[in-house]
Amino acid sequence: MFEQNPQLIDHFLHPRNVGKMENPDGLGHVGNPMCGDVMDLYIRVKDNKIIEAKFQTYGCAAAVASTSVLTELIIGKTIEEALEISHKKILDVLGQVPANKNHCTFLAEQALKLAIEDFQKKQK
Amino acid sequence: MRRIYLDYAATTPIDPRVLKTMTPYLRSVFGNPSSLHYEGIQAKNAIEQARQKVAQLIAAKPEEIIFTSGGTESNNFALKGIFYQFPRGEYQIITSSIEHHAILEPCKFLESLGCKVIYLPVDKDGLVNPEDVRKNLTSQTILVSIMHANNEMGAIQPIEEIGKIISEFKQKNNKSYPYFHTDAVQTAGHLPINVNDLGVDLLSMSAHKLYGPKGIGALYLKKGVKIKPFMHGGEQENNLRASTENVPAIVGFGKAAELAKENLEKEMKYLTGLRDDLINQLLNKIKNSQLNGHSVKRLPNNINVSIGGIEGEAMLVSLDLKGIACSTGSACSSNILKPSHVMMALGLEPEIAHGSLRFTLGRFTRKSEIDLTVKNLLPIVERLRKISPLKVI
Ligand SMILES: Cc1ncc(COP(=O)(O)O)c(C=O)c1O
Ligand code: FES
Numbered sequence: 001m002f003e004q005n006p007q008l009i010d011h012f013l014h015p016r017n018v019g020k021m022e023n024p025d026g027l028g029h030v031g032n033p034m035c036g037d038v039m040d041l042y043i044r045v046k047d048n049k050i051i052e053a054k055f056q057t058y059g060c061a062a063a064v065a066s067t068s069v070l071t072e073l074i075i076g077k078t079i080e081e082a083l084e085i086s087h088k089k090i091l092d093v094l095g096q097v098p099a100n101k102n103h104c105t106f107l108a109e110q111a112l113k114l115a116i117e118d119f120q121k122k123q124k
Numbered sequence: 125m126r127r128i129y130l131d132y133a134a135t136t137p138i139d140p141r142v143l144k145t146m147t148p149y150l151r152s153v154f155g156n157p158s159s160l161h162y163e164g165i166q167a168k169n170a171i172e173q174a175r176q177k178v179a180q181l182i183a184a185k186p187e188e189i190i191f192t193s194g195g196t197e198s199n200n201f202a203l204k205g206i207f208y209q210f211p212r213g214e215y216q217i218i219t220s221s222i223e224h225h226a227i228l229e230p231c232k233f234l235e236s237l238g239c240k241v242i243y244l245p246v247d248k249d250g251l252v253n254p255e256d257v258r259k260n261l262t263s264q265t266i267l268v269s270i271m272h273a274n275n276e277m278g279a280i281q282p283i284e285e286i287g288k289i290i291s292e293f294k295q296k297n298n299k300s301y302p303y304f305h306t307d308a309v310q311t312a313g314h315l316p317i318n319v320n321d322l323g324v325d326l327l328s329m330s331a332h333k334l335y336g337p338k339g340i341g342a343l344y345l346k347k348g349v350k351i352k353p354f355m356h357g358g359e360q361e362n363n364l365r366a367s368t369e370n371v372p373a374i375v376g377f378g379k380a381a382e383l384a385k386e387n388l389e390k391e392m393k394y395l396t397g398l399r400d401d402l403i404n405q406l407l408n409k410i411k412n413s414q415l416n417g418h419s420v421k422r423l424p425n426n427i428n429v430s431i432g433g434i435e436g437e438a439m440l441v442s443l444d445l446k447g448i449a450c451s452t453g454s455a456c457s458s459n460i461l462k463p464s465h466v467m468m469a470l471g472l473e474p475e476i477a478h479g480s481l482r483f484t485l486g487r488f489t490r491k492s493e494i495d496l497t498v499k500n501l502l503p504i505v506e507r508l509r510k511i512s513p514l515k516v517i
Contacts, residue, residue, distance in 0.1 A: 063438075
């Protein structure tokens with residue numbers, strides 16, 4: 001199915017930053033098992049910069065790859081810079097995905113937004 | 125990479141012997157079966173021979189076989205053709221919740237025309253309860269359509285028992301209907317079928333599920349049962365299905381039916397052995413896994429397991445990259461984010477339904493391929509479970 005897209009295969013077979021994080025500064029949880037996808041994105045923030053990101057995803061290959069790409073995109077970014085990252089950015093890295101897979105990258109974007117929201121809430 | 129194909133329920137490769145039989149009809153024997161000259165008669169004879177072989181496969185008479193473009197057309201023909209046969213009025217059709225889309229969608233269409241459709245549930249093993257058919261039969265029931273075996277989880281339905289119930293109902297009420305249809309696309313050529321024993325009036329088949337070509341199928345229509353034609357035009361297929369016959373495909377279907385009949389018992393035994401081997405290996409080696417569909421009343425070639433904590437498509441893609449083809453009942457294989465209706469009808473939790481993998485074996489499957497599949501799947505499960513946030517107990 002994805003044989004033509006080496007980026008996607010690479011991030012699916014060898015996802016970066018997989019795992020849980022103890023006491024994260026922000027957690028974004030999206031999806032539900034009914035829809036066949038659940039994503040947990042954890043971030044650690046220092047001096048307004050994302051210094052660490054981890055994820056766990058239950059979902060299709062594109063969903064796993066999208067979250068993996070997302071973690072690489074946000075590590076080292078300030079909160080403001082990270083908020084600029086949209087699903088389009090993920091697609092830029094991943095390359096072409098089938099049309100019905102666009103929602104998987106959307107989910108990753110949503111997970112990021114929620115993680116940052118969670119972080120900001122905790123700051124207050 | 126040498127591929128391992130374990131998706132025979134989706135379609136089968138064409139048997140080389142079938143292809144060989146077809147070739148002359150793609151080349152030199154090109155006549156139109158309706159023509160009165162030599163070329164036409166040659167083609168006509170070829171399709172009549174094929175008709176005989178297809179009829180023999182299900183113990184029917186040749187004149188009871190109508191060639192169609194496949195399983196989907198046969199199902200549409202059966203449902204709509206029977207419905208249209210009745211004058212305007214209030215009618216009811218009984219079917220099941222696990223039918224193929226080629227039954228469910230025509231049913232939805234008939235609902236839009238005012239027909240009432242009852243979708244019977246199945247138990248946790250995927251079986252329709254014949255008593256549910258009895259309870260729902262009314263004087264308005266014109267048709268009962270229950271599939272012979274399910275394409276996703278392989279459960280073989282109690283067609284004979286349902287046939288008896290319908291026949292009792294007809295006798296008691298002194299009526300010629302409800303008619304009884306079964307979608308036998310997954311069973312024709314794979315299980316012994318005798319239409320008289322099953323008690324069906326109509327039965328759908330498709331050649332590409334039994335090592336024949338795609339785009340050709342048949343509808344069995346019991347002698348004396350009236351149906352409205354599906355395609356209007358020429359007088360082919362006894363005025364019931366117009367259009368010049370697909371001669372090479374029909375010839376291929378005939379050969380495929382003949383081969384299937386010859387090898388039926390042997391193939392069933394062979395596949396059942398491989399099937400149970402794969403089921404046992406998977407359930408023993410993967411914790412938190414379960415078999416979907418009845419373990420014994422089951423197609424000889426069907427393995428459907430749910431693997432906890434992982435989504436099916438992720439497994440499918442991983443296996444595909446290792447050269448192994450299978451299928452899943454998870455929504456992510458389509459555009460809709462819902463597990464397949466069949467998996468949900470079993471009463472599975474959504475995440476269990478999403479974690480289903482289907483392996484379907486066939487004539488060319490070898491034991492070594494079963495072992496290689498297990499060997500490849502185990503590390504995939506381990507990897508994906510590491511990535512998954514869902515807990516596996
Ligand atoms: C149970 C069942 N019915 C109908 C069909 C449709 O058959 P065809 O592809 O020949 O239209 C299939 C094949 O996918 C099937 O498995
Ligand atoms: S997670 Fe459902 S299609 Fe990607």
